[in-house]
Amino acid sequence: MKQAEKSIQKPKSMYARFERKPGEDKTNTHYCPGCGHGIVHKLIAEALDTLDMAERTVFISPVGCSVFAYYYFDCGNIQVAHGRAPAVASGVTRANPGNFLISYQGDGDLAAIGTAEIIHAANRGEKMTVFFVNNSIYGMTGGQMAPTTLLGQKTTTTPFGREFMNEGNPIRIAEMIAILDAPVYVARASVHNIKAIMQARKSITKALQAQRDGKGFALVEILAPCPSGWKIDPQESAAWVEKNVLPVFPLGEFKDETVGREGISRARNAASDEQIIxxxxxxxxxxxxxxxxxxxxxxxxxxxxxxxxxxxxxxxxxxxxxxxxxxxxxxxxxxxxxxxxxxxxxxxxxxxxxxxxxxxxxxxxxxxxxxxxxxxxxxxxxxxxxxxxxxxxxxxxxxxxxxxxxxxxxxxxxxxxxxxxxxxxxxxxxxxxxxxxxxxxxxxxxxxxxxxxxxxxxxxxxxxxxxxxxxxxx
Amino acid sequence: MASYIHIEPENCKGCGLCIAVCPGKQLSFSGKFNQHSYNYMQAKNEACTACGLCYYACPEPGAIAVHKSAAE
CATH class of the missing domain: 3.40.920.10 (Pyruvate-ferredoxin oxidoreductase, PFOR, domain III)
Structure with missing residues (x-):
């Protein structure tokens, strides 16, 4: 075995073998070549390692391409109904305040069917970190229009390109969440090129750290390539994001109150047992x-x-x-x-x-x-x-x-x-x-x-x- | 022992995202196919500085590991 001082490799918060995954292949993810989900998974797992959070983390998998996130993360896992991850995470964090909650959602899950859940969980300042993967398309179901699909973007349900007149504008979730009072950290990052990936790594760590430190709700929207859905080569996806996605979805931190903000305490119930009885x-x-x-x-x-x-x-x-x-x-x-x-x-x-x-x-x-x-x-x-x-x-x-x-x-x-x-x-x-x-x-x-x-x-x-x-x- | 990149052929999906990020141009398609019929990457490992950028650019958790030499 070769001796090395330090290795950069699959984080410990990911299983060495993906035993929950059916079939013979227990070491590959189910994601397509060039998919952004794998990168986001690695960055989250690395941050869980760094912050020593995995033992107390419950990872909520959504419906969508990342439905099988529980194959990969070596922590508590729950796979929930479409769009309901923030609702289930709210329940878990209320029942077990000692847990760290990750709600991992795609754009169909969070920005379409789960719009109500995410907004109200954010508004209540639930103690959770939301990773919102925006690839501007419904990947798993074969490339239909998502709420985040760009104007002019062709999908199977917008064969002539999305038009405001028909489908409205792509929805900017990070900006929407940032205007609420309760969230402590809201950012948009991207994994389309290496510079963006290293910045996303910081945002992901910061959002998890906010929860570890008891500050409350944090959301990181992450722009991710979907070469299969976009029908382009993985190596062309970075340029595609630069040209088409970034003008509509600018990167940055829209809210950062991680310093100097008191966490939301739920140590006391709104009514005592005697009052309810x-x-x-x-x-x-x-x-x-x-x-x-x-x-x-x-x-x-x-x-x-x-x-x-x-x-x-x-x-x-x-x-x-x-x-x-x-x-x-x-x-x-x-x-x-x-x-x-x-x-x-x-x-x-x-x-x-x-x-x-x-x-x-x-x-x-x-x-x-x-x-x-x-x-x-x-x-x-x-x-x-x-x-x-x-x-x-x-x-x-x-x-x-x-x-x-x-x-x-x-x-x-x-x-x-x-x-x-x-x-x-x-x-x-x-x-x-x-x-x-x-x-x-x-x-x-x-x-x-x-x-x-x-x-x-x-x-x-x-x-x-x-x-x-x-x-x-x- | 110099720093080096380890590619796990069966975990590489041949997306090629690692190629462009390597400052030392150490990575390329191998021209060979793994059991999933992906043309997997190969690393020359002649001038790896263990910067780790290929690891971060890679979407597949088990495909790339970068080992930094004790000397560097």
Missing amino acids: SLLGLDTAPPHFALSNPKAASLRVLCAGFGGQGIMLLGQMLAHLGMRHGLEVSWLPSYGPEMRGGTANCSVVFSEEAVGSPIVEYPDLLVIMNGPSLDKFLPALVPGGVLVYNSSIIENAPRREDVQIVAVPASDLALQAGSERAANIVMFGVIVSVYGSFSEEAYSHLLAEFFTSEKILGINEKALRAGMEYARNI
């Missing part, structure tokens, strides 16, 4: 009651009406009522995008055993607040089941001989109680009376839980009593 009302144990008969112990309920009638609330109250009586329950809402006026329904299941499915296809109890819902759901009510419907709105009495039908002028009774909007609580009063299984004491607990305004609570208490009273006199 109290907010969720989990600091006091809710009262429990006993069922007085088993009629409601196993029940599948469907409530339906139009949005704004309190269908969801009615279902939630029923579910809570069951829960307070020691039953297993589920509540499953289904509604359109409209807050008011659309159709809405929800399913509630009461069971003495764990609820297998929250979906109620054939209800035992059908609560109907408007006409269209009656037409839609009445055929599904099981024989022997109960239909409770709002007769203030539905004029034609439903016809089915094999079920118990309870007509309730719910809207009228609610109006008398103080607001037509309490019709759902009238229905609640009727339902609990029809079954007679629940503790009356539970109702007032529930109302107080659901209605915090004294005025609204008063109206709903009246509505509840009106419903119960009505049911008793049927």
Whole structure:
């Protein structure tokens, strides 16, 4: 073996053999000849060696040509969904603040499908270093236009060249990120020639060092040749970058606050555990009651009406009522995008055993607040089941001989109680009376839980009593 | 022992990016093909100063290693 004082060779932060790579060849990367990714990989690995960071680093591989970065880097690795690397990195750094995070992304990944993720991770100043490899094309998928494709550049999806009129301008990510307050270091480097490579080496090291020193978010955009995608010889790629890419994507440091900047501390949570427990009302144990008969112990309920009638609330109250009586329950809402006026329904299941499915296809109890819902759901009510419907709105009495039908002028009774909007609580009063299984004491607990305004609570208490009273006199 | 460039023939993809960066013009295509059918590089190693530029210009992590002589 030849003796040498010093060797410049593959960094230790890269595996000696790429055992994760399928096939016989465990020493080559999967990249094309002349691809910039390999150079960027080497520079990152070298910086991880220099800064002694690899042991604590989690490298997030994207979707794109660099999807297999985890074959090469000898550190923690996660390969994530397209564009989501900064989101996953945010999660990892929040959960394990001691880790160093690298989000390695191409231009399709970061600047197209992942635009939202990168901007918000940068804006939150997440503790991560982002390496954004910009080769102005979608390499892996065969050379389609990327957000960074140059005007006039021919790709498979811009066969006549990209035109502003059609596709807009190439997007300058480094400049965009640099205007945010939180990022500490933002630069654009290039690996198209040796001078640029040595400068990129400095930027990459600086961006990682910023994270090691706890400063926060750093991003280095790196211009990289894609000879295959550009359909040129690797040795022509440097001149191609000089002529076409650099005029649009100037190199430089757009933001450098690595000196004199305090890191972002996330040592304290925005809210204490006690605050959250109290907010969720989990600091006091809710009262429990006993069922007085088993009629409601196993029940599948469907409530339906139009949005704004309190269908969801009615279902939630029923579910809570069951829960307070020691039953297993589920509540499953289904509604359109409209807050008011659309159709809405929800399913509630009461069971003495764990609820297998929250979906109620054939209800035992059908609560109907408007006409269209009656037409839609009445055929599904099981024989022997109960239909409770709002007769203030539905004029034609439903016809089915094999079920118990309870007509309730719910809207009228609610109006008398103080607001037509309490019709759902009238229905609640009727339902609990029809079954007679629940503790009356539970109702007032529930109302107080659901209605915090004294005025609204008063109206709903009246509505509840009106419903119960009505049911008793049927 | 003088400084020298080691080319790993099976890891070289023959892109030729190292040729232009070498100040001493030590690198060239070998005219021979490896198992991946790439015309891999060869190093003359007559005047290598171990500047390392060929290593940095090379996209393939395992293709080039530069060994600096203890004397230099």
